Amino acid sequence: MGEELDAVLSNVATGDRAAFSKLYDRVVPVVLGLAVRVVRDRTIAEEVTQEVMVEVWRTATRYDPSQGSALAWVGTIAHRRAVDRVRSEQAARRRAEKVAAEGGLTPFDSVSESVIEGQERARVRAGLDSLSRSQRQAIELAYFGSMTYREVAENLGLPLGTVKTRIRDGLLKLAENLGVGS
Amino acid sequence: MNSIHELAGVYAVDALDDVERARFERHLVGCSECQRQVEMMRRAMLDEIEPVAPSADLKERVMTAIEEAPQVEVIARPTRPRWVPVLVAAVVALVLAIGGLAGSTQRRITAVLTAADVVEVSLDVTDPGRGQVAEARLAYSIAAEGAVLLLTGLDEIASDRTYEAWVIPAGADPIPAGLFIAGGSEEDQVLLKADVEAGVVVAITEEPAGGVDAPTGEILVAGEV
Numbered sequence A: 001m002g003e004e005l006d007a008v009l010s011n012v013a014t015g016d017r018a019a020f021s022k023l024y025d026r027v028v029p030v031v032l033g034l035a036v037r038v039v040r041d042r043t044i045a046e047e048v049t050q051e052v053m054v055e056v057w058r059t060a061t062r063y064d065p066s067q068g069s070a071l072a073w074v075g076t077i078a079h080r081r082a083v084d085r086v087r088s089e090q091a092a093r094r095r096a097e098k099v100a101a102e103g104g105l106t107p108f109d110s111v112s113e114s115v116i117e118g119q120e121r122a123r124v125r126a127g128l129d130s131l132s133r134s135q136r137q138a139i140e141l142a143y144f145g146s147m148t149y150r151e152v153a154e155n156l157g158l159p160l161g162t163v164k165t166r167i168r169d170g171l172l173k174l175a176e177n178l179g180v181g182s
Numbered sequence B: 001m002n003s004i005h006e007l008a009g010v011y012a013v014d015a016l017d018d019v020e021r022a023r024f025e026r027h028l029v030g031c032s033e034c035q036r037q038v039e040m041m042r043r044a045m046l047d048e049i050e051p052v053a054p055s056a057d058l059k060e061r062v063m064t065a066i067e068e069a070p071q072v073e074v075i076a077r078p079t080r081p082r083w084v085p086v087l088v089a090a091v092v093a094l095v096l097a098i099g100g101l102a103g104s105t106q107r108r109i110t111a112v113l114t115a116a117d118v119v120e121v122s123l124d125v126t127d128p129g130r131g132q133v134a135e136a137r138l139a140y141s142i143a144a145e146g147a148v149l150l151l152t153g154l155d156e157i158a159s160d161r162t163y164e165a166w167v168i169p170a171g172a173d174p175i176p177a178g179l180f181i182a183g184g185s186e187e188d189q190v191l192l193k194a195d196v197e198a199g200v201v202v203a204i205t206e207e208p209a210g211g212v213d214a215p216t217g218e219i220l221v222a223g224e225v
Helices: A002-012 A017-039 A042-062 A070-087 A089-102 A108-115 A133-143 A149-156 A160-177 B004-012 B018-029 B032-046 B058-067 B102-113
Strands: B119-123 B135-141 B146-152 B161-168 B175-180 B188-191 B201-208 B219-224
Touching (some): A002 A017, A002 A042, A017 A042, A017 A070, A042 A070, A042 B058, A070 B032, A133 A149, A133 A160, A160 B004, B004 B018, B004 B032, B018 B032, B018 B102, B102 B135, B102 B146, B102 B188, B146 B201, B175 B188
Antiparallel strands (some): B119 B135, B146 B188, B161 B201
């Protein structure tokens, strides 16, 4: 399945619109799910998703299957776009207001649930739950909270090296638990 | 322990600033273990995402938008660099006036290293038998109009000496491309103050403090772009 998607993306690189349509159907639910988690606003998340898919189309020519899977490639573009959006000043201010209103940074689930309606609530993250609380916290602040690891360190009052190690060890354990290997 | 490999995790979750990210990406090009880990970590995080069904009209908007968005052409990677022995005539010493540019130099280095079109090539390193060599790479960007030499492991230099970078066009004399002192950091970044184009040789020599306008020292590092 993964390899098939890699082939679809390689076809997109040749300007194949039918392949792009197929790729869209396969990856957009994940791209949008990611964007919703990061930007925490359905409308903005759809804008980000559109930007992501246009960038995927434009730069598919740079995709090299030997360097990684198509899903991870698209996911990287999606995460960066979403994080860039949040890091832009305006979004940061809105987010700060929300965070302040909720009285803290930790309750991501409640933030998501209050902002995102219905079926878009975060599911129970079985994978992340398998990590230590400190690993999970550092990863969530970085990945879903759009923080640089310096900001994570500041936020948690920890040395940079500790944050770096927690994120790395946590991600490796997560990959191992999920059997995401290569 | 402050190995660059340890940045794999924070890179995978996009938690590095632009300069650190550019630096890790240069490492990533040559490190298959980090490539493997980053891929695994990214896929593991994507597995944590609950898919969300898009609005019915999003696909149409995207399909319309790509009609206006031409696909980028991939710039052919440079052919594998090979070491080119360079014979250098010893000539007159003349002081190069470089200085007072630290701020703008650093900005230009950052601009090159973070440019979307940055291309990086390895430069083969000669060993003059003194152990005084470095791992050298050259990053250049057409958009940022610059080239940066990246050196790892270059020895600290005596206070009355300087490293000097050269750009040597085919069949022409070496052009002085900047003076620098190895910072003792993990990586020295040197903005080349001469035009770099395909076919030129980039080289480094050790020279008297103040620099010279033609190389007198032994070539420590040289590679063809």
